Amino acid sequence: MSGKSLLLKVILLGDGGVGKSSLMNRYVTDRFDSQSFHTIGVEFLNRDLEVDGRLVTLQIWDTAGQERFKSLRTPFYRGADCCMLTFAVNDLQSFQNLGCWKKEFIYYSDVKNPERFPFVVLGNKVDVEQVGGRKVGEDEARAWCEENGCYPYFETSAKDDTNVTSAFEAAVREVLAAEDQNDHILLSNSIDLHGNRKTSRSSCC
Ligand SMILES: Nc1nc2c(ncn2[C@@H]2O[C@H](COP(=O)(O)OP(=O)(O)OP(=O)(O)O)[C@@H](O)[C@H]2O)c(=O)[nH]1
Ligand SMILES: [Mg+2]
Numbered sequence: 001m002s003g004k005s006l007l008l009k010v011i012l013l014g015d016g017g018v019g020k021s022s023l024m025n026r027y028v029t030d031r032f033d034s035q036s037f038h039t040i041g042v043e044f045l046n047r048d049l050e051v052d053g054r055l056v057t058l059q060i061w062d063t064a065g066q067e068r069f070k071s072l073r074t075p076f077y078r079g080a081d082c083c084m085l086t087f088a089v090n091d092l093q094s095f096q097n098l099g100c101w102k103k104e105f106i107y108y109s110d111v112k113n114p115e116r117f118p119f120v121v122l123g124n125k126v127d128v129e130q131v132g133g134r135k136v137g138e139d140e141a142r143a144w145c146e147e148n149g150c151y152p153y154f155e156t157s158a159k160d161d162t163n164v165t166s167a168f169e170a171a172v173r174e175v176l177a178a179e180d181q182n183d184h185i186l187l188s189n190s191i192d193l194h195g196n197r198k199t200s201r202s203s204c205c
Contacts, residue, residue: 005048005055009079010171013101014086015094016065019124022158023086024062027168032159039064041072051172058168070104077109082118082171088125089141089155090133095123098144118174119151122167127157 012020021039025031028045044061061080063073077083083105087094098121106114123141128134138155145151152174154167 005057007057007059008081008172008175009059009061010082010084010168010175011061011063011077011080011105012084012086013063013105014065014122015088015091015097015101016067018065018086018088018091018094019156019158020065020086021062023122023124023156023164023167024060026158026161026164028060030161032161034159038066040069042076047168049169049172051169051176054176056172058172060168074104074108077105080105080109081175082120083109084120084122084167084171085151086122086124087136087141089123089136090125090128092135095136095141095144099148102148115149116178118171118178119149120167120171120174121145121151121153123153123155125157125159126155126162127160 028047042063047058049056085098085101111117142153145153152170154163156163
């Protein structure tokens with residue numbers, strides 16, 4: 001295990017009220033507030049964790065999902081290592097807006113290679129299933145993830161603490177895997193001192 005901690009910036013995006021702040025608070029402080037206020041702008045919290053033997057400081061940036069706060073949140077997209085696109089399974093519109101959130105992120109973060117950028121999708125509030133409140137099926141959500149870039153999908157509940165840890169750990173794994181891939185591309189395109197240019201390309205998902 002490496003002794004140095006890697007700082008990773010993960011950003012939570014999605015419609016107002018889907019539970020982004022609740023997911024961050026559940027993960028970092030293990031608390032849930034059923035009366036939480038809408039976020040204004042952005043907030044962030046850190047949590048240290050170890051994934052596959054690597055020490056990581058996860059810096060979670062929680063953004064305001066309401067349209068009126070757009071100009072306050074978009075300046076913070078730059079430098080993100082992973083984007084967690086969040087909807088609520090009892091809110092069809094929030095699912096239908098995932099594509100807009102992805103576009104907004106790509107535009108303002110100015111990522112070099114959007115096709116390779118690590119996104120993770122969260123369908124939050126799965127606890128509502130028990131009271132018949134689900135509006136988006138798991139299959140439908142998985143199909144969207146498949147079509148839009150083979151993104152990992154997690155059905156979460158900040159209220160019941162379902163899959164919250166797994167989702168954040170998956171975000172870290174996605175970033176680490178993407179970095180390994182980039183290192184591999186750099187290595188395979190390097191020129192050795194004997195004049196043999198290596199041109200082998202790595203394959204992707
Ligand atoms: N039943 C249920 N309610 C949840 C869950 N997560 C969040 N909520 C509730 O949904 C409401 C909105 O949650 P927030 O975490 O504030 O939503 P947000 O995505 O941060 O909203 P904005 O800050 O406006 O973008 C609050 O009343 C939460 O208590 C969940 O997993 N299950
Ligand atoms: Mg919030």
